[in-house]
Amino acid sequence: MVLRISRADEPVPGIAADLSELGASYNAFSLHETTDPVLAAAIEKIGQAVDTTYSATDAYAHSLQEGYLEPIEEYEQYGSTIKVCCILLYAIRTLLIHSLQSGILKLRSSLALHQDHLLESLDVKRSNLQMLEGGGDVKNMSGDGILNKVRGSVGSLLETDPEERRRRYISKLRSEIETVTIPQM
Secondary structure (H helix, E strand, C coil): CCCCHHHHHCHHHHHHHHHHHHHHHHHHHHHHCCCCHHHHHHHHHHHHHHHHHHHHHHHHHHHHHHHHHHHHHHHHHHHHHHHHHHHHHHHHHHHHHHHHHHHHHHHHHHHHHHHHHHHHHHHHHHHHHHHHHHHCCHHHCCCHHHHHHHHHCHHHHHCCCHHHHHHHHHHHHHHHHHHCCCCCC
8 A cells, every 4th residue: 555645745845946936037037127226126025035935935845754754654664564464474373273273183083093992992801801701610711812811920820719810800801991981072
């Protein structure tokens, strides 16, 4: 946005230039008036008055330029700088929001994968618990893998009662199932 305030000071320098020419004309006319010295002196005084008016008008034009137009131009530059800063802040804010939204989407997908993993782990632990509860004695359980896991623990080496071992393993699985929490989305 460019302000066209310079037109406000255009008439003042024009008037000053016209007064300068008019004062020069009066002064020249007074020099050519040789017949009546009183008339020549009067024309000379009018020329001096016009020259004084020219000087005052020219000084007014310069003070108008310095005191009024230059500050307005500075404010115009300041306003355009603020406009550019606002545009940059908007762009930065938009990029930040986009970055945060993509981070949130990545986090949600990561949580969904973690939730799926927890659900699978919970299903495995429940099936192990059901097998142990339904199998009765550890010796009669089908699947050597579970039996090997139970026998491989340090506690099972020290214990001689298989029923006590089975109950302890069942309670351990139950506590693991209770501790598995599924995060809310």
